[in-house]
Amino acid sequence: MLARVADTPAQGITVQDVSDAGLDDWRLLANGLHARFRTGGMPAGLALVAAVVAAAEELDHHPDVDLRMTRVDVRTVSHDVGRVTRRDLRLARRISDIAAEEGLVAEPHALAQVEVALDTADLAAVGPVWAALLTGDAGALDGNDVVDRTGRTPLLWFQGTDAHAVPRQRFHLDVWVPHDVAQARIDAAVAAGARVVDESAAPSFVVLEDPEGNRACVCTALDR
Structure with a gap:
């Protein structure tokens, strides 16, 4: 059971908090607390979704719930403060209990989320352009992030860099995975021909590049 801790809007949740809460079904990724439940078919998935909706109304x-043919993906985040809070831990516990009662198995190691990063020395100039392209609203910026409340466009954030005249890679992918599968994902990429460029920020992120020098980061919620 979750300890009774008062909610404060500024209180963010860490990987350790999720572990301490016994939420083995769930993983922190780029923008929320995520779980995947294997249902085996639409009827079982629909029953799970209905039960989750009832629990959400009660709490x-x-x-956010995504019903597919053989699985249900769930993401919870406290939108009013833009981060995961203990409200999300309580909801996650309830959803896991419902899934267990229905005999459904979670697949936390199957979770992943891709975020696009754009290096820029002038966020004020380029940020509104990409916000307008992705959402239709040039004002859809929250700090360094383009925010699409509908969840239909890719996650995009702007990474500050120095101004430079020589062209170089500006876009890169941040591949968010559960913290306990990050090394396996890195190893798989290296086995396929990637090279580790920088692991000084591990376990938060590790930078890899392909044989042509295109870079990406394997990211986790640890040490953030």
């Missing part, structure tokens, strides 16, 4: 805290 007055509502997740």
